[in-house]
Amino acid sequence: MIGEEFRGVSVAGRARFQHLQALEDAIAYRRARVAAPCADCGQVPGGGRCDDHACDLDLIAAYELTARAIIAGLSCQLAAQRAGIARQRAASGGFRRGGA
């Protein structure tokens, strides 16, 4: 869910949030698959996972890495926006209340 604190994020930023939401949904889907009982996983020596569920685990790891990279990028974007706003306020004589 996108919070109010992210209002004012650029169109590119919103696309990244949508990408994050899709990744979150995909991770939830894959986790549910991994959590389901599987007769094939029971056949793997050493307690490993069957090919399908090993693939699910690999995809979860990849999706999480991608999500972390997107979040890092959004954090940088928000920090840059805040710095830009602070510079504009400083250049215009500081923060004014009442919108005047």
Ligand SMILES: [Zn+2]
């Ligand atoms: Zn399995």
